[in-house]
Amino acid sequence: MKQPVRVTVTGAAGQICYSLLYRIASGEMLGNDQPVILQLLEITPALKVLEAVRMELNDCAFPLLHDVICTDDAKVAFTGADYGLMVGAKPRGPGMERADLLKDNGKIFSTLGKVINEVASPEMKICVVGNPANTNAYILMKNAPNLNPRNISALMRLDHNRAIYQLAEKADKPMNTVQKMTIWGNHSTTQVPDITHTTIGGEAAPSLVDATWANEEFIPKVAKRGAEVIAARGSSSAASAANGVIDHVRTWVLGTEDGDWASMAVCSDGSYGIQEGLIYSYPVTCKDGEWTIVQGLENSAFITEKMKASEKELQDEAETCSDLF
Amino acid sequence: MKQPVRVTVTGAAGQICYSLLYRIASGEMLGNDQPVILQLLEITPALKVLEAVRMELNDCAFPLLHDVICTDDAKVAFTGADYGLMVGAKPRGPGMERADLLKDNGKIFSTLGKVINEVASPEMKICVVGNPANTNAYILMKNAPNLNPRNISALMRLDHNRAIYQLAEKADKPMNTVQKMTIWGNHSTTQVPDITHTTIGGEAAPSLVDATWANEEFIPKVAKRGAEVIAARGSSSAASAANGVIDHVRTWVLGTEDGDWASMAVCSDGSYGIQEGLIYSYPVTCKDGEWTIVQGLENSAFITEKMKASEKELQDEAETCSDLF
Numbered sequence: 001m002k003q004p005v006r007v008t009v010t011g012a013a014g015q016i017c018y019s020l021l022y023r024i025a026s027g028e029m030l031g032n033d034q035p036v037i038l039q040l041l042e043i044t045p046a047l048k049v050l051e052a053v054r055m056e057l058n059d060c061a062f063p064l065l066h067d068v069i070c071t072d073d074a075k076v077a078f079t080g081a082d083y084g085l086m087v088g089a090k091p092r093g094p095g096m097e098r099a100d101l102l103k104d105n106g107k108i109f110s111t112l113g114k115v116i117n118e119v120a121s122p123e124m125k126i127c128v129v130g131n132p133a134n135t136n137a138y139i140l141m142k143n144a145p146n147l148n149p150r151n152i153s154a155l156m157r158l159d160h161n162r163a164i165y166q167l168a169e170k171a172d173k174p175m176n177t178v179q180k181m182t183i184w185g186n187h188s189t190t191q192v193p194d195i196t197h198t199t200i201g202g203e204a205a206p207s208l209v210d211a212t213w214a215n216e217e218f219i220p221k222v223a224k225r226g227a228e229v230i231a232a233r234g235s236s237s238a239a240s241a242a243n244g245v246i247d248h249v250r251t252w253v254l255g256t257e258d259g260d261w262a263s264m265a266v267c268s269d270g271s272y273g274i275q276e277g278l279i280y281s282y283p284v285t286c287k288d289g290e291w292t293i294v295q296g297l298e299n300s301a302f303i304t305e306k307m308k309a310s311e312k313e314l315q316d317e318a319e320t321c322s323d324l325f
Numbered sequence: 326m327k328q329p330v331r332v333t334v335t336g337a338a339g340q341i342c343y344s345l346l347y348r349i350a351s352g353e354m355l356g357n358d359q360p361v362i363l364q365l366l367e368i369t370p371a372l373k374v375l376e377a378v379r380m381e382l383n384d385c386a387f388p389l390l391h392d393v394i395c396t397d398d399a400k401v402a403f404t405g406a407d408y409g410l411m412v413g414a415k416p417r418g419p420g421m422e423r424a425d426l427l428k429d430n431g432k433i434f435s436t437l438g439k440v441i442n443e444v445a446s447p448e449m450k451i452c453v454v455g456n457p458a459n460t461n462a463y464i465l466m467k468n469a470p471n472l473n474p475r476n477i478s479a480l481m482r483l484d485h486n487r488a489i490y491q492l493a494e495k496a497d498k499p500m501n502t503v504q505k506m507t508i509w510g511n512h513s514t515t516q517v518p519d520i521t522h523t524t525i526g527g528e529a530a531p532s533l534v535d536a537t538w539a540n541e542e543f544i545p546k547v548a549k550r551g552a553e554v555i556a557a558r559g560s561s562s563a564a565s566a567a568n569g570v571i572d573h574v575r576t577w578v579l580g581t582e583d584g585d586w587a588s589m590a591v592c593s594d595g596s597y598g599i600q601e602g603l604i605y606s607y608p609v610t611c612k613d614g615e616w617t618i619v620q621g622l623e624n625s626a627f628i629t630e631k632m633k634a635s636e637k638e639l640q641d642e643a644e645t646c647s648d649l650f
Contacts, residue, residue: 161386
C-alpha cells in the first residue's frame with residue numbers, strides 16, 4: 001500500500017464539499033490504491049457543521065481514509081499538504097458589484113497564498129474552484145512565490161464536461177465517444193467552448209453538427225449553464241462541480257487517455273498569443289503528474305477573437321486586484 | 326462493454342440521492358465496466374428539482390451513464406428495472422406517533438409493492454433505505470408475491486460501517502483491519518451491533534477491547550449514531566447513508582472479500598431462531614449476486630436476548646400494519 005497523501009480542502013462544510021469529500025475518500029480522485037488524509041479548513045462559525053461532515057466520513061468506514069483533520073487555522077490545514085482544493089470563496093450577494101466580489105475574494109486568496117507560501121510544499125498541486133476561480137488562482141500564485149507556478153490551476157472541467165454533454169446530445173451520440181473538447185479562457189461567461197478539433201467516435205465534430213449551432217447556441221449554452229442550473233435547482237451546481245474537481249485532479253495525476261485531452265486553466269506560457277502568467281484555460285494532455293498545453297491547433301478568426309476577449313477580461317480582473325500582489 | 330442495467334431510485338430529488346446518484350453513475354456501485362440507466366421516481370411537486378439533478382448528472386459527462394429517466398409514475402420508473410433503491414419515505418413529523426409513521430410508510434410501500442409486482446422483473450434486487458426500512462421492505466414483499474423474496478433487502482450497512490468506525494477508534498487500529506462486524510435485527514435503536522466474532526488485524530476483537538465497553542457503550546453509540554449526526558448537522562445523515570447503499574449493493578452484486586462478511590437485512594429463513602419471513606439483519610457472505618446467512622455463530626445470552634427484543638419489535642411493526650398485506 002502507498003503512503004497516505006494529504007489533501008487540503010477549503011470551504012469544507014459547504015455544499016460542493018459535501019459532494020466532493022466522500023468521493024475523494026472512496027478513492028475516485030487519486031485511485032483505489034492511494035490512502036488519503038483529509039485536512040479540512042473552514043471559517044470558525046462553520047466548524048460545528050464540519051464536525052458533522054467528519055462524523056459521516058468516519059461512518060463510511062472508507063478503507064483509504066487514514067485521518068480527517070478539521071481546523072479553522074489555515075497553517076494547520078496546509079502543513080504538509082500534497083493537494084490543495086480551494087473550494088471556499090465569498091459568493092456574490094444581492095446588489096454586490098463585480099469589482100467588490102473580485103476584491104473580497106482576492107483578499108481571501110492573497111491571505112491563503114501567503115500561508116501556503118510559508119507552510120506548504122512547493123510541489124503541492126492546487127486546484128482553485130471558488131469564483132472568480134482564475135483570478136483567485138492568479139492572486140494566490142502572486143502571493144506564493146515559493147510554489148512552482150505549474151502546480152497552480154483553476155477548475156474548467158465542469159465547463160468541459162458540460163460542453164461534452166451538449167455536443168453529444170446535439171449529435172445524438174454517447175458522451176463517451178466525444179474526445180478533444182476544448183474550453184479556452186476564463187471560467188466565466190467569456191469562456192470559449194470550442195469544438196473545432198473535437199471528435200465524436202473518431203469523426204470530426206464540425207462535420208456532424210451545424211456550424212451556426214456550434215457558434216451561436218452551443219457556446220452561450222455552455223457558458224451560461226451555471227445560471228440554468230441555479231434557476232432549476234434554486235442553488236448553485238454542487239455535485240457536478242465536485243465531479244469536475246474529481247476529474248480535474250484525477251486527470252492531472254493519473255493522466256489523460258491516449259487520443260484525448262482535457263481543459264485546465266493553467267499559468268500561461270504565452271501559447272496561442274495569450275499573455276504569459278495569466279491563469280488561462282487551454283487544452284492539455286497530462287502524464288506523470290505534469291500537464292502540457294496542446295500545441296499547433298489552428299483557430300478561426302471567430303474563436304481567436306473570443307479567446308482575446310476572455311484574455312482581456314482576465315487582464316481587467318487582475319488589474320482590479322493589483323493592490324493584492 | 327456490458328449491456329446497461331436499469332437502476333430505479335425513489336425519493337430521487339432528496340438529500341440522500343443527491344449524494345447517491347453521482348456515485349452510482351461514476352461506477353462505484355456496480356463497477357467501472359457496468360453502464361447504467363437511472364430511472365428516477367419522485368412525487369410530482371419534486372419533479373422540478375429532479376430535473377436539476379438530471380442536468381447536473383448530464384453535466385458530469387459520466388462515460389457509464391447511458392440515460393436518465395425522470396418520472397412521477399411508478400410504473401414507468403420500475404419497468405425493466407434490475408435494481409430498486411427505495412430511498413423515498415415519509416419522515417416523522419413533530420408530534421407524530423410511531424404507529425402513524427409505520428402506517429403512512431406502509432401505505433407507500435404497499436402501493437409500490439403492487440406496482441413492482443406488476444411491471445418489474447422477479448429478479449430485480451431491492452434495497453429499502455426509507456425508514457422504517459425493515460418493515461417497509463416486509464410490506465413491499467407481501468404486496469409483491471411475484472418477486473423472489475431473496476431479492477428484497479433493507480439497508481443495515483450504514484450501521485455496520487458506523488460500528489466498524491467505533492470499534493477501530495476504540496482499539497486505535499485502522500478501519501480496514503476490522504473484519505466480520507455484525508449487526509443483528511432491525512434498523513432501529515433495538516439493533517444489535519455485535520463484536521463477538523469480529524477480528525481486528527486477524528485478532529479477536531473481544532480480546533482487544535473491554536467487554537463492558539462493548540456491551541454498554543458500543544451498542545447504544547452505534548444504535549443512536551443517527552441522532553448524534555442530526556444534532557451536529559441539523560439534518561439526517563445523507564452522504565453516509567448513500568455510502569451505505571453503495572456498499573450494500575456492491576457487496577451483494579460483486580461479493581464479499583475472503584474472510585469477511587457484511588450485515589444485510591434479508592428475508593429470514595429461521596436462522597438463529599428468528600421468525601421466518603421477517604426482514605432481519607444477519608451477517609451474510611455474498612457471491613455471484615446471492616447472499617448466504619453466516620451459520621453456526623455462538624451467541625451469548627446477552628446478545629441473544631437483544632436479538633429477540635429486536636425480533637419482537639419487527640413482529641409488532643408488522644402487526645401494526647397488518648391491514649396492508
